[in-house]
Amino acid sequence: FNPAVGFVNRSGVEEDHWNIGYRHFFAPGGPVRSILGAVEGYKADLLSNGRYSSGNDGLRISGNNNRGDQAFTRYIRNREVLLTNFTIYRSSDGKRSVVIPAGNYEFEEYFFGVQMGGQRKLAGNIFFTNGEYYNGTHFQNRGNVTWRPNRQLSLDMSFTIDKIKLPAGNFTVRQLGFTTQYAFSSTLSWSNLVQYDNVSENMGFNSRLHWIPKAGQQVFLVLNWGMIDADKDNRFDSTLADLSLKVNYTFRF
Numbered sequence: 001f002n003p004a005v006g007f008v009n010r011s012g013v014e015e016d017h018w019n020i021g022y023r024h025f026f027a028p029g030g031p032v033r034s035i036l037g038a039v040e041g042y043k044a045d046l047l048s049n050g051r052y053s054s055g056n057d058g059l060r061i062s063g064n065n066n067r068g069d070q071a072f073t074r075y076i077r078n079r080e081v082l083l084t085n086f087t088i089y090r091s092s093d094g095k096r097s098v099v100i101p102a103g104n105y106e107f108e109e110y111f112f113g114v115q116m117g118g119q120r121k122l123a124g125n126i127f128f129t130n131g132e133y134y135n136g137t138h139f140q141n142r143g144n145v146t147w148r149p150n151r152q153l154s155l156d157m158s159f160t161i162d163k164i165k166l167p168a169g170n171f172t173v174r175q176l177g178f179t180t181q182y183a184f185s186s187t188l189s190w191s192n193l194v195q196y197d198n199v200s201e202n203m204g205f206n207s208r209l210h211w212i213p214k215a216g217q218q219v220f221l222v223l224n225w226g227m228i229d230a231d232k233d234n235r236f237d238s239t240l241a242d243l244s245l246k247v248n249y250t251f252r253f
Contacts, residue, residue: 013044013053021060028066035063054080068117076109080134088164089171092201092230098169100134107132122147136166144177154181174198187212201229203236216250 021038043055056079062072082102089098109131116123126143144158156179163172175197183189189210196203209221226240 010044012047014047016043017041031065033064033066035061037061052079052081054078068119070113070115072113072115074111076111076131078105078107078109080105088166089169089173089199092199092228093232096169098166098171100166100168105134107134109133118146121149133164134166136164138162138164152183155179156181171199201232202239203227203229216252218246218248220244220246222246 017040019038019040021036021040023034023036025034026032038060039058040060041055041057044053045051046053056076058074058076060072060074062070064070081104082100084102086100086102087097088100089096091097109129111127111129113125113127115125122145124143124145127141129138129140131137140160140162142158142160144156146154146156148154156177158177158179160175161172164170175195177193177195179191179193181189181191191208191210193206194203203226205223205225205227207223211219213219222244224240224242224244225238227236228239229236
């Protein structure tokens, strides 16, 4: 599949997904609404020669209450076949890199998460992943906090911290994000996103004004601005800045 100007996670593979589970519902009014137990799997084979490429099998248990809060845990057994050496980390100044050698890797991971119902004025979630990672280990924690002070404004802050230890070297990936959304009316909204990660030392800013004068008509005004701190001196240089206008109009006949 060639997506041209679109996007696809992987090309040149045949993918198979499967899962089976059972959900038990409790009597209304209790602290727990339902509990789910499931087993699931994924496999990808190369179309060029039919060889196994990657896959995983896992067990998932989750529960939720009547307010939309959830807690879940997963056990995952992964298998990855790297046909060539894979550079998993490269510093922005090019002075250091970490490479995973080609080979057949099997490793296990454990996952736990808690997520609050999105209808709350203040909500959030937190996730933890721990276990083996190729020929090393990693520990990841990520989460976000969302505050909706009123029906028009939403503020969201997110983070991901992944500590990876491999024979070729150790590194920590940190990604931070901040999102604001404001609805002036049912037809006009404004959203902003700022993201930063310490590996590429990239900071990106996206601002979008969205207007829907009537059904079938849309106008977008979008600003993108990218910056980088390649020499890691805490001073960012601009790499991209563009302002675009997009208009959609549907003709009905």
